Amino acid sequence: MAPLKSLEQDHRDIDSHFQSFCALFGIFSVEDFLLNDHYVLAAMAERQPESERLKQGITELLSIIDGQHKPLLNGMELLADALHNKRVLSTGCDGIDLLLGGGLREGQLTELVGPSSSGKTQVCLQAASNVAKKHMGSVLYLDTSNSFSPQRIACFLDLAKGRFLQNVMNSILCQSVYDIFTMFGVLHQLESSMRSQRGPQMVRLIIIDSISSLITPILGGSGSHVIAGHALMVSAGYLLKKLAYEYNLAVLVTNHTVGGEGGVPKPALGETWKSISHVRLLLSHDRENNTSSVSIIKHPSLASGMASSFVICG
CATH class of the missing domain: 3.40.50.300 (P-loop containing nucleotide triphosphate hydrolases)
Known part of the structure; x- marks a missing residue:
C-alpha cells in the first residue's frame, strides 16, 4: 500500500488538507492508517472546521483498503x-x-x-x-x-x-x-x-x-x-x-x-x-x-x- 500523497491525484477526498490532518496522528501511509482506530479518528475529525471533508477522506481510504483485499488461501x-x-x-x-x-x-x-x-x-x-x-x-x-x-x-x-x-x-x-x-x-x-x-x-x-x-x-x-x-x-x-x-x-x-x-x-x-x-x-x-x-x-x-x-x- 502507498503513501497518502500518492493517492491524491486519483482520489480527490485525500487532498493536502486531509493529509495534514492525518499527519497530526503520525499517519503518512495507508499502513499507518490501518494501525489507528478509525472511530477515534472520525471523532477527532468531527472537531475540525471542515469535518465533513475529513470524514469523506476517511471513508475513501476505507474503500481503497477494502478493494485491495485478497481472497483467503487454504492450507494446501x-x-x-x-x-x-x-x-x-x-x-x-x-x-x-x-x-x-x-x-x-x-x-x-x-x-x-x-x-x-x-x-x-x-x-x-x-x-x-x-x-x-x-x-x-x-x-x-x-x-x-x-x-x-x-x-x-x-x-x-x-x-x-x-x-x-x-x-x-x-x-x-x-x-x-x-x-x-x-x-x-x-x-x-x-x-x-x-x-x-x-x-x-x-x-x-x-x-x-x-x-x-x-x-x-x-x-x-x-x-x-x-x-x-x-x-x-x-x-x-x-x-x-x-x-x-x-x-x-x-x-x-x-x-x-x-x-x-x-x-x-x-x-x-x-x-x-x-x-x-x-x-x-x-x-x-x-x-x-x-x-x-x-x-x-x-x-x-x-x-x-x-x-x-x-x-x-x-
Missing part, C-alpha cells in the same frame, strides 16, 4: 506457495546457512541482533555479495551509517574479474538512508516499480543496516509522540513483511543490543518490535579466535538456542 495453497515461490538464499556464511537450513528464506523478515563490532555489517555485506553472485536478481542495501563498503564486497568476490565482477557489483543497489521517512519513501518506490515491473531486475533481498538506527530516534518523547513513534515502527515492520511475502523476496535487518535485567544484553526496540520479525538471530564475535557465533532467539520452525560458529571469509 499456502504450502504450494512456500514450496514453489519462496526460495532459500545462501548468505555465504556457512554457519548461518547451516543453522537456518540453507540461508535466508524468501517471504520472511530475518533480524540479526548483536553488540557493536559483533560483525553484523560484515554478514550483511557477505549476504549481499553472495545473493548477487548466485541468485537471479538484485539486492537493495539500505545503509544508515555509511558502513557499506564496495571494497569489502570485492574481497568476497576475490576470484571474480571483468564483466562478472561488474555484473555482481551492479546488482547491489545501495541507498544511504538516515531517517525512517526516507526509508518509507524508498520502500514505497520499490513496491511501485515491482508492482508495475518497471524497475531494475527483480530484487531478491532487502538489507537494512541498521533498522534500529532509524527507529530509535522516533521512540523518544512522551504522550502522543511515543504513540506516533510506535505506530511508525509497527508500520515499518508491516511494510517489510508485506514486501517479503507478496514479492517473494527475503529481508535482512540488523539491530543492536541494550542492557537487560542483571546486565544481560537484549535486543533493542522493546517488546513491540519483538513480535515483528519471523526469524531473530543473536550474533557475537570472539576477537582472539576470529570466530563468530550465531544462535536462534526466535524461529517459526527451529528451536531457540540452536547455535553455530563460522569465520567471515574474504
